[in-house]
Amino acid sequence: MNFLEDSIRLLRAKGYKITGPRVAVLEVLSKAEIPLSAYDIEEHIPKNIRSNVVTIYRVLDVFEELGIAHRIHTKEGYVRCDFELKRGCHYFAVCDKCGRTSEFLHKDPCFLKKIIPKNLPLKNLKHITEVSGTCQQCS
Known part of the structure; x- marks a missing residue:
């Protein structure tokens, strides 16, 4: 790519x-x-x-x-976007110290769609999830 x-x-x-x-x-x-x-x-x-x-x-x-x-x-x-310009659900690991950001895939893409109530007035659900911590280079 x-x-x-x-x-x-x-x-x-x-x-x-x-x-x-x-x-x-x-x-x-x-x-x-x-x-x-x-x-x-x-x-x-x-x-x-x-x-x-x-x-x-x-x-x-x-x-x-x-x-x-x-x-x-x-x-x-x-x-x-690191994953072939795909729409939908994206996950990021963000280092609290240096700010380095890595996009990663979850084994079950868009798993949040399964737990969001069906009665919410949302269509074409997409989300961005950010997880923060300290990267290997900073720890």
Whole structure:
């Protein structure tokens, strides 16, 4: 899987233009090991790419909608999707010390769907689960 190529292919398939800011944000996310805020991403974008924080937030909104990136709430930042741009349920291990974030799969994908009451007015249920602790490198 090539994150950059797969993301560009998905954007095209969904009718989005491949713009300089979109490619630049993809490149930054592809190299990041910790969640990055829009401001962090802006610092890593080459100066020859015309963008600002508002543009980056708009790009991130599209990426989140398409499953290209995920928002990590505990770190107030964004990370790339590591599992073939799949929609649905995503699980993250977040280091409390260094902020390193790893996406992982559960043997029973979307197991929460089985325990959420059927009478809740939700369709197309998806969730992001964050588990925090200390990674091996920091312990």
